[in-house]
Each structure stands twice: as C-alpha cells, then as structure tokens.
Amino acid sequence: MKKGRMSKVLRKILTVFYIFLVLLIIIDLFIHKHGYFGFDEYPSYYGVYGFVACILLVLAAKYILRPIVMRREDYYND
Amino acid sequence: MINLVPPALILIVGSLFIPLLKGRVKQIYLIVLPLLTVLYLFSLSPGVYWKVTVLDYELIFGRIDRLSLAFGYIFAIITFITAIYSLHVKDNLHLVSAFIYAGSALGAVFAGDFITLFIFWELLAFSATYLIWSAKTKKAINTGMRYIMVHIFGGLLFLAGIVVQYHETGSLFFGFIGLEGLGSWLIFLGFGLNAAFPFLHAWLPDAYPESTETGTVFLSVFTTKTAVYAFARGFAGTEILIYIGATMIVFPLLYAAIENNLRRVLSYILINQVGFMITGIGIGTQLSVNGAVAHAFCHILYDALLFMSMGAVLYRTGKINATDLGGLYKSMPLTAIFCIVGAASISSVPFTSGFVSKSMIVASTAEVGMLAIWMVLLFASSGVFLFSGIKIPFFAFFSYDSGIRTMEAPKHMLIAMALTAFLSIGIGLLPGPLYSLLPYSVDYVPYTVAHMIEQTQLLAFSALAFTLLMLSGVYPPEVKAINLDVDWFYRKGVKAFMWIINRPGAQVMQLINSVVFNKIPTFLGWLTKNPLLALKIVRDSILLVFAIPEKRDEIKSRLKAEKEIYPGDPSVPMPIGVLVLWSIFFLLVYLIIYYTKVK
Numbered sequence: 001m002k003k004g005r006m007s008k009v010l011r012k013i014l015t016v017f018y019i020f021l022v023l024l025i026i027i028d029l030f031i032h033k034h035g036y037f038g039f040d041e042y043p044s045y046y047g048v049y050g051f052v053a054c055i056l057l058v059l060a061a062k063y064i065l066r067p068i069v070m071r072r073e074d075y076y077n078d
Numbered sequence: 079m080i081n082l083v084p085p086a087l088i089l090i091v092g093s094l095f096i097p098l099l100k101g102r103v104k105q106i107y108l109i110v111l112p113l114l115t116v117l118y119l120f121s122l123s124p125g126v127y128w129k130v131t132v133l134d135y136e137l138i139f140g141r142i143d144r145l146s147l148a149f150g151y152i153f154a155i156i157t158f159i160t161a162i163y164s165l166h167v168k169d170n171l172h173l174v175s176a177f178i179y180a181g182s183a184l185g186a187v188f189a190g191d192f193i194t195l196f197i198f199w200e201l202l203a204f205s206a207t208y209l210i211w212s213a214k215t216k217k218a219i220n221t222g223m224r225y226i227m228v229h230i231f232g233g234l235l236f237l238a239g240i241v242v243q244y245h246e247t248g249s250l251f252f253g254f255i256g257l258e259g260l261g262s263w264l265i266f267l268g269f270g271l272n273a274a275f276p277f278l279h280a281w282l283p284d285a286y287p288e289s290t291e292t293g294t295v296f297l298s299v300f301t302t303k304t305a306v307y308a309f310a311r312g313f314a315g316t317e318i319l320i321y322i323g324a325t326m327i328v329f330p331l332l333y334a335a336i337e338n339n340l341r342r343v344l345s346y347i348l349i350n351q352v353g354f355m356i357t358g359i360g361i362g363t364q365l366s367v368n369g370a371v372a373h374a375f376c377h378i379l380y381d382a383l384l385f386m387s388m389g390a391v392l393y394r395t396g397k398i399n400a401t402d403l404g405g406l407y408k409s410m411p412l413t414a415i416f417c418i419v420g421a422a423s424i425s426s427v428p429f430t431s432g433f434v435s436k437s438m439i440v441a442s443t444a445e446v447g448m449l450a451i452w453m454v455l456l457f458a459s460s461g462v463f464l465f466s467g468i469k470i471p472f473f474a475f476f477s478y479d480s481g482i483r484t485m486e487a488p489k490h491m492l493i494a495m496a497l498t499a500f501l502s503i504g505i506g507l508l509p510g511p512l513y514s515l516l517p518y519s520v521d522y523v524p525y526t527v528a529h530m531i532e533q534t535q536l537l538a539f540s541a542l543a544f545t546l547l548m549l550s551g552v553y554p555p556e557v558k559a560i561n562l563d564v565d566w567f568y569r570k571g572v573k574a575f576m577w578i579i580n581r582p583g584a585q586v587m588q589l590i591n592s593v594v595f596n597k598i599p600t601f602l603g604w605l606t607k608n609p610l611l612a613l614k615i616v617r618d619s620i621l622l623v624f625a626i627p628e629k630r631d632e633i634k635s636r637l638k639a640e641k642e643i644y645p646g647d648p649s650v651p652m653p654i655g656v657l658v659l660w661s662i663f664f665l666l667v668y669l670i671i672y673y674t675k676v677k
Contacts (some may be wrong), residue, residue, distance in 0.1 A: 014545065021542060024535050033528045036444035036452065047535035050460035054543035057461045061335030062554040069562040070336065076560070076569055 021047075084128045084139040085150060085188060086198065088115045089157065089181030096177070097170040105165050108173065112158035115184070119150050126190060135250060138190025144517045145371065149187045149307045151515065152375045153180065155501075156299050156382055163386055163494035164292040175208035176296045183300035187307050191250045192240040195308070199236060199272075203229035206301060209293040210285050218288040224565065225285040228271070232278070236268025255312035266313065273305035273356060274349045276325045280565035282349060283333070287341035287398070291389030294341060298348060298385045299378050306355045306374050310517075315362025323360055324451055326353030327458040333563070334465035338399045338556050340474060341388050344381070347424070347466040350458060351377045357455070358439040361446055364518040369438030371516050376423065376431035376505055383420035383498040384470060387413050390487035390495070391474055397482070400469075400556040405479030413487045414475040416495035423502040425467035425537060426459060431505035433533065434512070434524040441522065460540040467537075468544050473556065607645035615640050 028044050035041035092111045099107050124147070127140035157180040167173055182205060185198035203226065210222035243261030244250055255262050271278040286297050313319060330346035330353075337343045351373070358370030390413045391406060392398045407414040419430070426432035436459065443452040486492070505512050513520040547553040605612045618637040625633050 017538075017541070017545070021538055024531065024538055028531055028535060031528050031531055033532075036441075037449055044535060046456075046532040047539040049456060050463075050536035051539040051543045053457045053460040054464050054540045055547070057331055057457075057464065058335055058543075058547055058553060061332040062552075065332045066336045066554060066561075069333075070557070070559050071562055073558055073560055075562075 084185065085115055085119055085122070085154070086139070086181045086185030088118060089177045089184065090201075093174045093177030093181065096173050108161045108165065109158070111177065112154060112161050112180070116151075116154040116158055119147065119154050122147070135193060136191065137194045138251075139185070139194055140188050141190030141252075142188065144515070145307070145310060146187050148371050148375065148515045148517065149303065150184060152378050153183050153187065153300065153303075156378050156498075159494050159497050160292065160295050160299070160382065160386075162497070163295060163389075163491055165490040166488060167290075167292055169212060171208060172212040172290065172293065175205045175212065176293065179205035179209055179296055179300060183304045186304045190252060192243070192252050193250055195252055196233070196237060196240060199304075200233050202301060202304060203233060206297060209297055210289045212293050213288055213290045215288070221285045221288045224568070225281050228281040228568075232268050232271030234268075235264050235271065239264030239266075239268055252311065254314070257313070257316055257318070266316075269305050269308045269312070270322070272301050273309065273352055274302055274326070275322055276329065277564055279326070279330075279349055280563045283337075283342050283345040283563060284565050286345045286348070287339050291393045295382050295385045295389060298344070298381050302348065302352045303374050303378060306352060306359070306370065309356065309359050310367060310370060314359050314367055316360055319356050319360025320448070320451060321360075323353045323355070323357030324454045326350065326356060327454060328353075328461075331458060331461040331465060333561060334461075334469070336554055336557075336561055338401055338558060338560075340400055340403070340470055341385065341392070341398050343400075343465060343469060344384055344388060347462060348381060350462060351381065351424070353458075354436060354439050354455065357451065358442060361439075361442050361448070363442055363446060365438055365445060365522060366442030368513075368516040368518050368520055368522070369435065369442055372435035372438055372512060373432075375512060375515070376435040376502070379498050379505075380420045380423035380431060380502050383416060383495060383502060384424065384466070386491065386495050386498065387417035387420060388470070388474065390491050393491070394484040394487060395482050399558065400473035400477075401558050403474045403480055403482070404477040405475070406482060406484070407475040408479075409482070409484045410475070410486050412492055413495065414471065416492075416499045417471045417475065419499040419502055421467040421471050423506070425463035426533060427467075427537060428525075428530045428533060429503065429506045431502045431512075433506055434509035435505075437524050437529065437533070438522055456536065460536055460543075463537050463540045464544055468541065608647075611640060611644055611646055615644065 033041045124142050130137045182198040182201035189195040207222050207226040239261050274282045330349040334343045334346040355370040358366040423430040423432045426436045440455045622633045
C-alpha cells in the first residue's frame with residue numbers, strides 16, 4: 001500500500017471515500033441531536049472520537065503490547 | 079402443547095445414531111435433527127417441565143421462560159445452520175461431539191437447578207475438547223489438553239460454589255444469585271471462566287483457532303454464550319460485572335491488532351463482544367439486559383458467519399495467517415461478500431444486526447449516567463470495526479495479492495453463510511421480531527437519524543484512521559509470530575514445575591535412594607561381619623586423620639593389615655564378665671522403661 005504503488009482503482013475509491021467523509025461532516029451540522037451528556041452534541045464528535053480511538057489503539061498495540069508479548073512462532077515448541 | 083422430551087435430548091440422543099448412517103441419509107439426518115429442535119422450541123410455552131426427583135433432590139430439565147427461550151432459539155438456529163456448513167465432514171466423532179456440544183448448551187440454558195446445570199456444564203467442556211481434538215494436529219491435541227484442564231478447574235470452582243451455596247441457602251434452585259458469601263463468589267468465578275473473564279480467558283484464543291473449520295464455528299457459539307445466559311440469570315445488576323465487561327471490551331482489541339492468525343483475531347474479538355454483554359448484564363436495567371440478550375443473539379450469527387468465512391478460506395487454501403493470505407476475492411468472491419456482511423454486522427453498521435443490538439447496551443450505559451463506561455464502549459466500537467470489520471476481510475480477501483488461486487467455497491458452506499448473512503441483515507432491517515423475543519418489553523428505537531449519522535461517522539472516521547495509518551506505513555505490519563497471553567503462566571509454568579521435578583527433585587530422590595537403600599545396608603552388612611575388627615578399622619581411620627606425622631606410617635600399615643584380614647575370624651572369644659555386664663545393662667534399661675511406663 002505504498003503511495004507509489006497505489007493503483008488507479010484505489011485512488012478512485014479513496015476519492016469517493018473522502019467525499020463521503022466531507023458529506024458526513026456537513027450533514028452532521030444540520031441534524032437535531034439528543035446527546036446524553038451534552039458534549040456528545042458537538043459537531044462531528046463521534047467522527048473525531050472514532051478517529052482518535054483507532055489511532056490510539058493501533059499505536060498502543062504496536063509500541064506497547066507488541067514489544068512485550070511478541071515471540072517466534074516456535075516459542076512454545078509444540 | 080406436547081412436551082415429550084427436554085429439548086437438549088433431541089440433539090444429544092439423536093447424535094448417537096449419526097455413526098450408523100451413511101451418505102445422503104446421514105446428511106439429511108444432520109440437517110433434520112437441529113431443524114426438529116428449532117421447531118420443537120418454537121412450539122414450547124413458558125413453564126417448568128421435566129422435573130426428575132433423584133434421592134432428595136429435584137432436578138429440573140426444563141425451565142422455559144423468556145430468557146431461556148431467547149438463548150434456546152438462537153442456539154438451535156445456529157446449530158441448524160452450522161450443521162449445513164459441516165456437511166462435508168466425514169469424521170463421525172467430530173459430528174457426534176459437535177451435536178452433543180450444542181445439545182449440552184441447550185440443556186444448560188433450560189436447566190432449572192444447579193445440579194442439572196452442572197451436568198450440562200461439564201458435558202459442554204468435554205464435548206468441546208473432542209471438537210478441538212478433531213483437527214488431529216499435534217497443536218490441537220496439546221491445546222485441547224490445556225482446554226480440558228482449565229475447564230475442569232472452572233467446573234470444580236462451580237461445583238464447590240454449588241456445595242457451599244447449598245449449605246448457606248439450603249436450595250439448589252438456579253435463580254438470581256447475587257454476590258453474597260463464598261458460595262456465590264465461587265459460582266461467579268466458575269461462570270467467569272467460561273465467559274473468558276480477564277486472566278481466565280487464555281483458553282479461548284489458545285484453543286479456538288486450532289479446531290477444524292467447522293469445529294471452530296461450533297465452539298464460537300456455545301461455551302461463552304451459555305455463561306452469558308448464566309450471568310443474566312444469576313448475576314444481573316451485579317456492579318462488578320460492568321468493570322469486568324469493560325476490561326474484556328478493551329484489552330483483546332490490542333491483541334487483535336497485532337495477531338497474525340485471523341481466526342485468533344476473531345477469537346480475541348469474541349472476548350470483546352462477550353464483554354459488551356457482560357457490561358449490559360452488570361448494569362442490570364431492563365434496557366441493558368435486553369441489550370445483552372439481543373447482542374448475544376446477533377453476535378452468535380455474525381461471529382459464526384465470520385468464523386465460517388475464515389473456515390472456508392482455511393478449507394480451500396490450508397492457510398489462515400494474514401501474512402500468507404490476500405487477494406482471495408478473485409477466487410472466492412461469494413465468501414468475501416459473506417465475510418463483509420459479517421464484518422459489517424460486528425461493526426454495527428446501520429441496517430445490520432449489530433446496529434440494533436449493541437446500541438441498546440451503549441444507550442443503557444448513558445441512561446444510567448456512566449460516562450466513563452459509555453466512553454469505553456464507544457472507543458471499543460471503533461476498535462472492533464478496525465480489527466474485525468476491516469482487518470479480517472482486508473487481509474484475507476484484498477491487501478496484496480498472495481498469488482493463491484483456489485476454488486469458491488463448497489456449495490453447502492455457501493448456503494450456510496448465505497442463511498446467516500440473510501439473518502444478520504434481516505434483523506438489522508426489521509429488528510421487531512428479535513425485540514419481541516427479549517426478556518422485557520422493548521421501547522427502544524434504534525433507527526433515528528441522529529443515531530445513524532453518529533454511528534456512520536464513528537465508523538467512517540475509524541476507516542479514515544486505518545487508511546491513513548496504512549498509507550503512512552505506521553500500521554503495524556503483519557508478522558509471522560505469536561503473542562504471549564496469560565496462558566504463558568501455565569504453559570511455561572508447567573515446564574518450570576517439570577524442571578524442578580526432574581533436576582533437583584530427582585537428584586535429591588536419587589541421593590536418598592542410594593543412601594537409604596544402598597550405602598547404609600552395605601555398611602551395616604560390612605559392620606556385622608566382624609564388629610570388633612570393623613570398629614578397630616574405623617578407629618584407625620579416624621586416628622590416621624589426626625595423627626602426628628611420626629605415627630602416621632605405623633597407623634597406616636596397621637590399618638592396611640586390618641583391612642586385608644577383614645572380616646577375619648569374627649568369633650573372638652569374649653570374657654564371660656563382659657556378657658554378664660551387657661545383660662545387666664539391658665535389664666536395667668528394661669527396668670527403667672517398665673517403671674516409667676507403669677507409673
């Protein structure tokens with residue numbers, strides 16, 4: 001998935017995807033929400049939260065968990 | 079209605095005839111048996127049936143109420159679908175253990191007392207072990223062994239809990255338990271082991287990925303969800319479950335992120351999904367318990383679907399690691415589509431089953447004002463999407479082309495996957511029938527514009543995070559490796575134990591053995607040949623050590639002479655007086671003992 005090897009199809013898919021995201025942000029501004037806690041009514045709160053959550057999860061898995069638990073495939077020797 | 083037999087018996091007793099059948103007849107029988115169970119369950123009406131009195135105890139094989147029926151329906155439905163999926167299986171033991179496994183789950187769900195529950199609980203563990211062993215690889219045999227050890231431990235906790243509980247309450251009826259006293263805690267932990275509580279969970283990702291393509295589908299359904307049912311029955315509203323559930327929701331995601339074996343990724347996500355249910359049960363409101371049951375119902379379907387699609391990949395390619403797969407959509411387009419339906423459902427994409435069930439649990443946490451838990455559930459929802467919704471289909475069917483060209487999954491597998499996918503989307507589109515099965519009446523409306531946009535945003539921006547992480551190369555590359563989990567403690571712990579037994583342990587035993595059974599008898603034998611001369615040798619040996627240099631040669635030669643003539647003539651004449659002296663001495667000893675004893 002390196003940038004140089006990105007195929008035309010993938011480029012198109014990504015463009016559509018980005019447009020979809022922008023649309024979601026715009027629609028979000030106009031809908032009437034009933035937030036549970038107040039702050040969850042902020043525009044695109046869920047989008048931002050999901051984005052941050054994923055980045056945090058991946059980084060934690062890569063830089064914290066993996067160095068601790070990763071072993072060779074024959075570690076248990078069975 | 080006719081209530082001829084407990085529902086569990088159809089599968090359990092019926093399974094015993096499988097080995098007698100062959101070919102087409104056998105295949106039809108495999109489908110008819112669970113189908114009969116489904117129809118039978120739908121004909122049952124609430125009540126308590128099949129009470130059997132054994133000694134003074136009353137065993138209840140059929141407590142039929144809304145809670146047990148909801149689990150019963152889905153257990154029977156998924157057995158029917160998975161039976162279709164397993165039509166290619168020739169191994170009779172595999173099929174029989176699968177049906178007994180499914181049957182015992184039904185038995186456990188309808189059990190009205192602890193003894194009956196315990197019987198089916200154990201049957202569940204043993205039949206599952208045979209399912210794992212059905213793969214017949216060395217890995218599967220070892221992990222099956224660990225599986226049964228761990229579950230016997232859990233079963234003993236449960237049994238001890240039953241005994242203590244009976245002592246405390248005087249009743250064996252399985253109703254609400256609540257955490258009060260030792261007995262309830264033991265039962266709680268026994269249930270918790272089957273529900274894969276943190277630190278009691280390692281058996282699940284250890285064993286599930288090692289079974290056959292069909293065995294794992296069965297396994298993914300019953301053990302954990304039977305435990306979820308048991309918690310819903312016995313511990314609804316127990317606060318600690320909320321935090322246990324929240325932990326189960328988060329930590330497996332990290333493992334799912336770095337795990338290479340795709341069925342192991344799904345196994346970790348399975349723990350995460352059960353975590354949602356446990357949290358819902360812990361909150362204990364009508365909405366949250368409804369949510370937990372609904373989520374169990376939907377999760378059984380889409381998780382089975384995901385495991386089926388990965389099973390089909392394994393069946394066709396023999397490979398299951400992300401590093402070995404990729405580009406399979408060209409060879410297995412239908413499997414890919416079904417996998418994506420499962421992935422969408424587990425991610426709670428609107429118009430799929432996960433959307434209408436998980437959101438009930440999330441909403442219930444917000445309703446009781448648990449902000450932190452609500453944040454955790456939302457956090458995990460995006461994580462599930464990332465590692466189950468995207469990772470599974472992406473690395474198996476898309477990503478780089480691995481060059482593997484194979485055939486589409488067999489027809490019966492496709493039919494099974496199509497049925498499950500149909501149900502997953504059907505429940506998403508029309509949640510009404512599912513909601514009508516739940517323990518409490520439902521006034522929850524999943525489809526509001528705000529909810530749909532919010533959920534879509536959450537997922538879409540999670541996908542954006544994945545895209546950016548992939549494009550920037552930050553996403554951790556799949557690596558051929560394994561990841562340690564808490565099973566390390568008993569897998570390596572056993573080796574340490576065996577080392578202690580073998581090395582220092584065995585050497586000490588060897589030493590004791592040679593001293594007690596060899597050296598001492600030899601010495602005594604040597605001594606008794608001629609005690610007097612022997613004592614002289616001992617005396618001279620000691621003297622030699624301490625002697626002054628001038629005397630040393632003399633003692634040495636004497637010692638040599640003594641050793642040469644040993645044992646010599648032991649019949650040294652002894653003066654009669656010495657014998658008399660000894661006799662008097664022993665008489666004296668006897669006298670002292672006698673007097674001290676008598677007085």
